[in-house]
Amino acid sequence: MKVGVVGVGCSKFGQRDVTIQELAFEAVSEALKDAQLSQEDIEMSVVGCVGTRGYELMPAVVVNEYCGFAGKGPIRVEAACATGSAAVYTAYSSIKAGIADIAIAIGVEKMSEVDTATSAAIGGRAGNYLWEFHFYGTTFPAYYAMHATAHMAKFGTTEKQMALVAVKAHRNAAKNPKAHFQKEITVEDVLKSRMITYPLKLYDCSPIGDGASAAILASEKAVKEHGFDPVWIESVGYSSDTSNMSMRESYVGLKATRMAAEMAYKGAKITEPLNSFDLATVHDCFTIAEIMAYEDLGFCKKGEGGKFIENGESDFGGKIPVNTFGGLKAKGHPLAATGVAMVYEVVKQLREEAGNLQVDLKHYRALTHNVGGTGHFCWVFILGR
């Protein structure tokens, strides 16, 4: 039983002056229109929302009601920054299991309702509260900054190479009307920006923002009945790792990514990842994360991620364009919206609807890579036409 993506929607990311349910409806209504479906056609609604920064403690309920899905579930899922991928996976699984023929995955997050210090504390509590935040004040940038110092020490990765990830992200986001940031930046801007958590500076970090995204998935049977022109989910890989950083094997990569990629590649019979995709959207919540993703996904050897960005291999015209939409770094990272938005972007590219951010298609196949926490969760989706 194949599962296809038949409709996608995405709100503008950024600091949004709307409630969580209003925000979700922006993406849902766009996805319904895209699939030429109405609420009555949807059998299962999955709402991804981390939710800890918003005033609604049971966001799935209000989101479902506002979107017209009361009575269609809802299931709320949470997997930190990979919550959106968990929502897509849950919708996919319900179709695979024969529970539904048409399901919607919604990712929505309002992060701007609390102040920055509170948001930093909530993020920091998302590792292992007692043994990390309580004692040591670990924040999310701190977790990735520790990976950065380990990567720099072991492989000579530089702050300039990390800055190049941000420069590429902003250059792409400037052409994306849905992106949080619409302004290009230089390496000097990144290096001179204020220190958040050594060695990560302000422009090495994705912003705190709001956003929503939605994807409508359909079974092969529903595709035939409705005459959809889908982008198929060819393979899914997922994995996880310890909550405590001190229990990890090393700090120069994410084991959860390597395992999820291995599972997804095996499912799609991919042996040469670099030569199998037209583009990839990878989890770049911090610039070092994208460099580690190149390596963990097998686009280059371990330790060569810095050179990969430096040589332009992840840019348009390079070996594999990565984060063509501006990435989490510049398009934005409203936690649960991210994973579904990755599917949105890839679907738009594979349908050749990405406008001035369109890549050349040869394989008609793309990859999404979404990490939750600091490698606490990971999902890799392979989509193709």
Add this chain to the structure above:
Amino acid sequence: MIVESRELRMKHRIPVVKTERFWKGLEEGKVFKTVCKCGKSYYPPRAECVCGATTEWAEVSGEGIVECFTVVHSIPAGYEWSKPYRIVIASFGDVKIMGWSNDELKVGDRVSLYTAKDESGVWKVWFKKV
């Protein structure tokens, strides 16, 4: 236009009964891990091994090696009292330990550990460059 929500304050009460030896150890200047007869060692310590057996307490001592570190400049809520702080993970044989350090450290440096209170009165692990 916005509406300010009703205020909600939460401060959790966390049970540490099963790891009490660790918490008391910090006040005695000792850092404990747990070990199981099946060969697994745990830090953070836990009273039960995944194999189902009860673990035993063992003190961590000697020199560790810095695996990674960072300095937090953007201070989160709950740490308003703090200046920028250095978080370090160092390996001590079969376990890795997170701690704070006042010393400038780099990956690969050798460190010893000690325990002390921070300015908020919380006992924790600290690292000193050897």
